[in-house]
Amino acid sequence: MKKKIGFLFILVLLAFCGSIMVGKTFFSFDLWLALWQQTATTSQSLIFFDFRLPRALLALIAGSAFGFSGFLLQGVTRNELADASILGINNGAGFCVMFYLGFYAQGSQLLPLIGTIGGLFAALLVYIVAYKYRQFLSMERVLLSGIAVNAGLASATLLLTVQLSKERYSFVTAWLSGSIWGTSWSQVLSLVPWVLILGLLAFWLTPWINLLGFGEEQAISLGVPLNFLRTCLLVLSVGLAASSVGYTGNLAFIGLLAPHIAKGLIGNESRSALLASGMIGAILVLVSDTIGRLLLQEGEVPAGIVIALIGAPYFLFLLLRQKKQG
Numbered sequence: 001m002k003k004k005i006g007f008l009f010i011l012v013l014l015a016f017c018g019s020i021m022v023g024k025t026f027f028s029f030d031l032w033l034a035l036w037q038q039t040a041t042t043s044q045s046l047i048f049f050d051f052r053l054p055r056a057l058l059a060l061i062a063g064s065a066f067g068f069s070g071f072l073l074q075g076v077t078r079n080e081l082a083d084a085s086i087l088g089i090n091n092g093a094g095f096c097v098m099f100y101l102g103f104y105a106q107g108s109q110l111l112p113l114i115g116t117i118g119g120l121f122a123a124l125l126v127y128i129v130a131y132k133y134r135q136f137l138s139m140e141r142v143l144l145s146g147i148a149v150n151a152g153l154a155s156a157t158l159l160l161t162v163q164l165s166k167e168r169y170s171f172v173t174a175w176l177s178g179s180i181w182g183t184s185w186s187q188v189l190s191l192v193p194w195v196l197i198l199g200l201l202a203f204w205l206t207p208w209i210n211l212l213g214f215g216e217e218q219a220i221s222l223g224v225p226l227n228f229l230r231t232c233l234l235v236l237s238v239g240l241a242a243s244s245v246g247y248t249g250n251l252a253f254i255g256l257l258a259p260h261i262a263k264g265l266i267g268n269e270s271r272s273a274l275l276a277s278g279m280i281g282a283i284l285v286l287v288s289d290t291i292g293r294l295l296l297q298e299g300e301v302p303a304g305i306v307i308a309l310i311g312a313p314y315f316l317f318l319l320l321r322q323k324k325q326g
Contacts (some may be wrong), residue, residue, distance in 0.1 A: 006271075009279065011279070018287075020056050031044065051264070059248075061188065061192060061244070062244040063281040065198075065257075067280055081252065085252035089238050090251075093114075094157060094249065103158065116194075117243070178307065191243065201241070210269055248285075249302070257314060258277045
């Protein structure tokens with residue numbers, strides 16, 4: 001177990017270093033040494049400290065948050081298809097953030113809060129649609145309701161995009177596609193507390209997730225406060241994903257892929273699997289962002305598009321596998 005976590009940690013470091021090194025200016029280790037000794041040029045220092053380093057840190061933090069969120073969602077719904085992007089949480093956060101960016105400001109440290117409010121609003125809509133009087137909240141209804149709410153929010157976002165001015169249209173559309181370009185230190189510093197606090201709470205609650213696997217009636221007989229536990233886990237998963245959407249856009253399928261890979265390595269729903277999900281999420285975002293810079297000679301492909309090229313086929317594979325098992 002510890003060896004696998006250590007191996008993932010090394011992969012995170014390699015992906016992080018690769019993200020900093022690759023770009024129009026290649027930062028070799030000799031150049032890193034020159035930066036350390038303060039003998040590099042002003043432009044090299046600017047690119048490294050003001051552009052590459054905060055961008056890589058944001059990809060690391062946001063990727064971990066999406067990985068944690070997907071792990072919690074799949075645990076509480078007991079469904080391997082659950083993901084914040086599929087349940088409408090990312091689109092809810094994106095709608096509120098886009099409305100704010102498109103009509104009020106170009107950037108703000110309030111974006112994680114605005115994204116979280118949008119994500120919670122989407123989760124509330126899913127709950128209202130899935131709720132049935134005097135019945136347990138069926139997780140199958142939650143998933144179906146999430147897909148419907150997701151489609152509705154995506155349509156509303158599209159309509160809102162049409163109303164934007166030409167100056168802000170290109171900025172917002174790039175953000176919606178999951179681009180991490182233009183990350184600043186203020187964004188990194190404002191996102192860290194959200195992910196750190198919510199991540200620690202998720203780490204504390206993770207052992208309770210296994211009790212949900214016993215079924216609703218047996219879990220209640222064991223003294224598990226089922227509705228309270230589900231609510232806490234759902235709020236944490238929404239907060240982790242939605243706060244990150246504020247700065248990264250809709251990075252879909254990270255919360256789907258990361259927990260599956262983590263459980264394949266670790267084998268159960270434990271704190272080690274949660275940590276592995278976060279690290280794999282960070283690796284996926286870092287590598288996707290790096291690949292996106294290499295695909296085009298001029299400009300770059302947003303990380304969200306690179307991830308979707310992998311995540312969408314995998315989602316269809318899981319959907320077909322569940323259909324055969326059912």
